[in-house]
Each structure stands twice: as C-alpha cells, then as structure tokens.
Amino acid sequence: MSKNTTAQLQQADRNHHLHPFTDFKQYSATGGRIFSRAEHIYIYDSEDNQFLDGMSGLWCCNLGYSQPKIIEAVNQQMQQLPYYNNFFNCSNQPAAEMAKALVEVTPDGFNNVFFTNSGSEANDTNIRLVHRYYDLLEKPNKKLIIGRKNGYHGSTIAAASLGGMEFMHKQYRGIDYVHHIDQPHWFAEGGDSDKNEFGLQVARQLEAKIDELGEENVAAFIAEPIQGAGGVIIPPDSYWPEIQRICNERDILLISDEVICGFGRTGNWFGCETYNYQPDLITFAKAVTNGFQPLGGVMVGDKVANVLKTNDGEFGHGLTYSGHPASCAAGLATLSIMQEQNIVENTAQTIAPYLQQQLRSLSDHPIVGEVRGTGMVAAIELVKNKNSREKIADDSAAAVFCRDQAINNGLMVRAVGDAMVTAPPMVSSKDEIDQLVQRLHRALDATAKEYN
Ligand code: PLP
Numbered sequence: 277m278s279k280n281t282t283a284q285l286q287q288a289d290r291n292h293h294l295h296p297f298t299d300f301k302q303y304s305a306t307g308g309r310i311f312s313r314a315e316h317i318y319i320y321d322s323e324d325n326q327f328l329d330g331m332s333g334l335w336c337c338n339l340g341y342s343q344p345k346i347i348e349a350v351n352q353q354m355q356q357l358p359y360y361n362n363f364f365n366c367s368n369q370p371a372a373e374m375a376k377a378l379v380e381v382t383p384d385g386f387n388n389v390f391f392t393n394s395g396s397e398a399n400d401t402n403i404r405l406v407h408r409y410y411d412l413l414e415k416p417n418k419k420l421i422i423g424r425k426n427g428y429h430g431s432t433i434a435a436a437s438l439g440g441m442e443f444m445h446k447q448y449r450g451i452d453y454v455h456h457i458d459q460p461h462w463f464a465e466g467g468d469s470d471k472n473e474f475g476l477q478v479a480r481q482l483e484a485k486i487d488e489l490g491e492e493n494v495a496a497f498i499a500e501p502i503q504g505a506g507g508v509i510i511p512p513d514s515y516w517p518e519i520q521r522i523c524n525e526r527d528i529l530l531i532s533d534e535v536i537c538g539f540g541r542t543g544n545w546f547g548c549e550t551y552n553y554q555p556d557l558i559t560f561a562k563a564v565t566n567g568f569q570p571l572g573g574v575m576v577g578d579k580v581a582n583v584l585k586t587n588d589g590e591f592g593h594g595l596t597y598s599g600h601p602a603s604c605a606a607g608l609a610t611l612s613i614m615q616e617q618n619i620v621e622n623t624a625q626t627i628a629p630y631l632q633q634q635l636r637s638l639s640d641h642p643i644v645g646e647v648r649g650t651g652m653v654a655a656i657e658l659v660k661n662k663n664s665r666e667k668i669a670d671d672s673a674a675a676v677f678c679r680d681q682a683i684n685n686g687l688m689v690r691a692v693g694d695a696m697v698t699a700p701p702m703v704s705s706k707d708e709i710d711q712l713v714q715r716l717h718r719a720l721d722a723t724a725k726e727y728n
Contacts, residue, residue, distance in 0.1 A: 282322040285310045296431070314341035317701045317708055319688065330682075330689040330698040330712050335504060335536045336567030338652075339613060340701040346568050346609040353605035362391070362599040370604035377611045378575060381545050382558060388581040391573040391599040395535035395561035396430025398572040399438055399498070402531050402557055404593045406495045409529070409580050412587045418495040418527075419453050422485050426459045428505035429498060429533050429559075438498050441506075455489060457481040459503060460511040463646050463657055463665070464693075475512030483522045496529040496556075501547025504536035504699070507692040508655035510648045516551040529556040529580065535572070536653070539563040539610075540620035540702055543628055543651035550650065556580055569606035570597075623702040628652050630706055634713045635698075641717070643668060643724045652702050655695040656716070660728065668694055674727045681719035687712060689719075696720075 280288070290307040294300060310322040317340045319329050332338055339346075353370060360368055375389050390405065392398045403421065410418035423429065425440035437450035440459070458465065458478045466474040486494050497519070503509035523530040532555035537547030539560070544550045546558065556579055561572030576584070584591065597603070614620060628651045635654050639647050645659030658674055660666040668674040675691035682689045682696070690697040696719075700712060 282310060285322065316340045316342045317704050325686070327683065327686050327688045328700075328708065328712055328715065330687050330700050330716075332563075332699050332701045333567045334562070335541070335653075335699050336562035336565075338539060338541065338563040338702045339566045339610065339619065340703045343566055343568070343610075343613065345613055346566055346606050349605040349609035350569060350602050353602045357601050359601065361596060363594055367599065368601045368604070370601045370608055371599035374599075374604035374607045374611075377608055378560075378564075378573075381539075381611060381615075382575045383546060383549060383554070385554070385578050386558065386575040387578060388576040388585070389573050390576060391571065391604070392561075392595055393570045393597050393600070393603070394430065394572045395533070395559060396432040396435040396572075397595060398535070398559045398561055398574050399429045399435040399531075399533065400432055401574050401593065402496070402498065402559060403434055403438075404591075405557065405574060405576065405580065405584070406529055406531075408591055409583050410495055412583050415492070417493050420489050420494045421454045422482060422489075422494060422497045422528075423454055423456050424459045424499055424503075425456045426461065426506040426509070427456075427498070427500060427503055427533075429500075430535075455485060457485050459506065459509055460515045461503075461507075461509045462512055463648070471512040472514035475514035476518050479515050479518035479522065482519060483526075486522070486526050486528065491526055491528070494526075494528050496531050497523060498531040498533055500533045500535075501537045501551050502542060502650070502653065504653065504697075505692065507695045508649060508653055508697050508699075510650060511551070516553045520553040531555060531557045531559065533559040535559055535561045536699070540614065540623060541651055541653055541699065543620075543624040545620055564610065565603060565606035566610045568610075569600075569603040571600070571603035571607050619702055623652060627702065627704055627706065627709065631700065631704075631709050631712075634709055635716075638713065638717060638720065641720050641724070643674075643720060643728055652704075653697075653699040655692070655697045656720075658694045658696065658720075658723065668723075668727050674723055677726060678719050678723040681722040682715055685715040685718050687715035687719070689716065 286307040290304045312322045313320045319327050378389050423438045427440045429435045429438040436444050437454045440456045460478045462471050462474050532548045534546050542550040556577045558575040565571045636647050643658050646657040658668045660668045672693050675694050679691040
C-alpha cells in the first residue's frame with residue numbers, strides 16, 4: 277500500500293499526470309478522484325467511498341472485478357514466461373491457445389486473428405490488412421476507407437481518422453483517405469421521418485459515397501454495430517440489412533468494430549450476430565480480458581485470410597507486445613469463465629431484459645426524451661421538451677451535471693452529448709440493477725430541478 281495520503285496522491289497526479297480526454301488546465305487546478313480497490317461491481321476511492329460501476333470500467337470489466345481465475349492465470353503466466361515476442365516465427369502457449377479459443381467464439385468463417393494491445397491499434401491494423409489484401413489482389417487503387425460521423429474507433433492518428441469525432445479531428449491532422457457518412461441516429465437527426473425509412477436513407481449514403489469515390493478506389497466500410505462512445509446509438513432495424521446488401525453488391529470489405537459490442541454486451545457474443553450481418557473483419561479489445569490486461573486484435577474472415585495466407589511475402593506490421601503471454605493468459609481465463617458459466621446466454625435471458633425494462637421506467641421522467649438500449653448497454657436522452665425534443669441546454673452541461681449528481685449518489689455513469697450512458701457489468705444482480713436505476717432517477721430529479 278502507498279504511504280502517500282489522498283491529498284499527496286492528488287497533488288502528484290494533478291502536477292505530473294496528463295490524463296486521456298481531459299482538460300489539462302482544469303485538471304491541474306482541480307485534481308481528481310484516486311481509486312484504490314474494487315470488488316464485484318463496485319469500485320472504491322482512496323477515502324473508501326463506494327460507487328456502483330455502471331460503465332464496467334471503460335466498457336471492459338464485463339465480469340466485474342472479482343475474478344480470481346483471471347488474476348491467477350496472469351500470475352502463473354508471469355512466473356513461467358512473462359514475455360517473449362511473436363515475431364520471426366515464434367509463438368507462446370497462451371497466444372496459440374487464445375487464437376484457437378477466439379476462433380471458437382467468433383461467428384463461422386473467422387479462423388484467424390492478429391493480436392494488438394488495444395482497440396485503436398487493432399483498427400490501425402485493419403487498414404494495414406485491408407490495403408495488403410487489395411494489393412495482393414492487384415487492386416492497388418483500393419485504399420479509401422469509409423467511416424461514419426460520430427463513430428469512434430480509437431485515438432491513434434489512423435483510428436481517430438476512421439472515427440468521426442469532429443472535436444478530435446480539429447486537434448490534429450488526420451489521414452486523408454478516410455471519408456465519412458452520416459450516423460443512423462434517428463432521435464437526433466431523423467426529425468419527423470419514419471425510423472426505418474431514416475435507417476434506409478442513411479445506409480444508402482454508403483452506396484452514394486462509393487459511387488462518388490469510385491468503387492475501384494474504395495477498400496472498406498468500418499462501423500460499430502451500436503455506436504458506444506458516440507452515445508449508444510441504436511440503428512433502426514432497416515439499417516444493417518441495407519448496409520449488408522450494399523457491401524455484398526460492391527467490392528468492398530465490411531469491418532465490424534466490436535471493441536464495445538464484442539463478448540456479450542449486446543446479448544450475443546458479437547454485435548454483428550445481434551444485427552445479423554456478416555463482416556469480413558472484426559475488431560475486438562476491452563472485455564476480451566475483462567479489462568484486466570491490455571489485449572486487442574482483429575479477427576480476420578476467411579475471404580481475407582485466404583488471400584493473405586496463400587501469397588508470398590512478409591506482412592510488414594507488428595507490435596512488440598502482439599500476443600503478449602500474460603494478456604493472452606488473461607483472455608483465455610476470461611473466455612473460459614464466460615463459456616463455463618454461459619455468461620452471454622444467461623445475461624441475455626435474465627439481467628439484460630431486466631436492465632432494459634427498469635431503465636424504460638424512466639421514460640416518464642419529465643426530462644427524458646428517449647430511453648434506448650439493448651443487452652447490457654443503454655442511453656437516456658435528456659430533453660427540455662419531450663414532444664419537440666428541444667435540447668435541455670445549449671451544450672452538454674446538463675448531462676455533465678446529471679453525471680456528477682449520479683457520481684455523488686454513488687453511481688458511475690457517463691455523459692455523452694445530452695445522453696446519460698450506462699453499460700453495467702454482465703454479472704450484476706437484479707438488486708444491483710435496481711440500485712443503479714434508483715441512483716440514476718435521483719440524478720435525473722436533481723437535473724430537472726436545475727435545468728427545467
Ligand atoms: N473502437 C471502439 C468501438 C471503441 O469504443 C474504442 C474505445 O472505446 C476503441 C476502438 C479504441 O480502443 P482502445 O481505447 O483500446 O484503443
């Protein structure tokens with residue numbers, strides 16, 4: 277245990293630690309909260325205040341924090357082979373076993389994996405794989421990638437370029453071969469249109485964009501099954517079938533970024549199963565190790581893998597820690613817990629419908645415009661006027677206020693735009709979901725008082 281007091285830790289942190297997605301000036305003035313331990317679905321700060329973790333960490337601790345089997349697997353691996361690389365025809369036991377285990381849980385037709393440390397690196401890897409694939413097919417002009425506005429694919433230069441977060445784009449110079457189409461966000465952008473009509477219309481922007489750029493130049497379309505960081509945007513039912521039709525008819529690859537949706541979050545192992553589409557590549561990270569070790573990667577579908585694996589020549593891409601033995605050991609333990617305890621199926625049948633049902637009870641709240649979600653992920657859209665969907669405030673201040681109220685009430689949730697977002701651990705009980713909803717309700721009441 278550290279001998280430093282909370283005040284000393286906070287001082288050190290605000291003086292020396294540059295945090296991700298943080299206003300540096302503000303943080304160095306105010307400092308933040310130091311977390312010191314966790315148990316089941318609760319996290320505790322250095323003053324022993326308890327918070328129900330309604331975000332599973334950063335959408336990753338799907339099995340909660342008390343998973344000794346994962347910790348033991350990492351411990352054992354660290355003692356046996358703490359590191360060796362996977363370059364130059366070398367591998368290690370957990371990496372080889374994890375590759376096979378991932379093939380077992382991903383949809384049919386995915387028999388190969390490329391390991392990274394994170395979702396961002398996995399999406400960079402996607403670009404490298406897709407470009408290599410079309411080069412090997414002697415279609416070297418096929419380099420352009422289409423993503424979506426308000427999509428999130430990570431924070432490296434390439435991953436942030438694939439994403440459509442405008443405020444991020446403004447802060448750096450992105451890569452110039454990524455183009456974006458609209459998101460299927462009916463509540464914010466669909467106006468009076470029928471939801472499914474809107475879904476078709478935004479999906480068809482993909483077709484129009486391919487025509488505009490020239491099919492001979494376009495390599496791939498990347499999208500999250502449900503946009504997570506963008507505010508849990510649930511696509512209309514019509515959306516994914518139309519995207520699938522377009523991708524089938526055109527010579528472009530479909531990348532499903534399942535960094536949040538993968539490993540059960542949407543009620544199936546992968547979001548593409550929930551929405552019934554067949555991607556060519558699947559990005560994963562986060563919950564693959566229950567967040568306990570950094571691990572990400574790309575599941576490569578047979579169409580792409582067969583070309584990559586039957587042509588000569590080295591793929592000039594790799595990371596020092598690709599297939600790290602301790603991370604793969606954590607992944608193996610995570611997958612085996614999920615399989616042995618039927619976590620995905622059980623959650624989909626019991627706690628996920630309960631979460632959705634209980635959250636929908638907040639629909640009547642005067643500042644709630646929409647409750648949307650599926651599986652163990654949901655968003656509550658705050659509005660001033662339920663009928664006109666008038667914004668509750670000009671900026672996202674009301675949602676930030678509501679989030680802070682929730683935190684003060686012992687609940688970790690996230691504010692995205694005007695939405696409150698939650699993605700609790702899949703091992704939550706009904707009582708714990710009740711606690712989550714009650715605390716959220718109290719935060720909504722306080723927000724209504726302040727903003728309505
Ligand atoms: N893709 C999606 C859909 C994500 O939500 C995230 C992170 O939240 C990433 C990629 C980036 O993953 P990482 O933060 O591990 O780089």
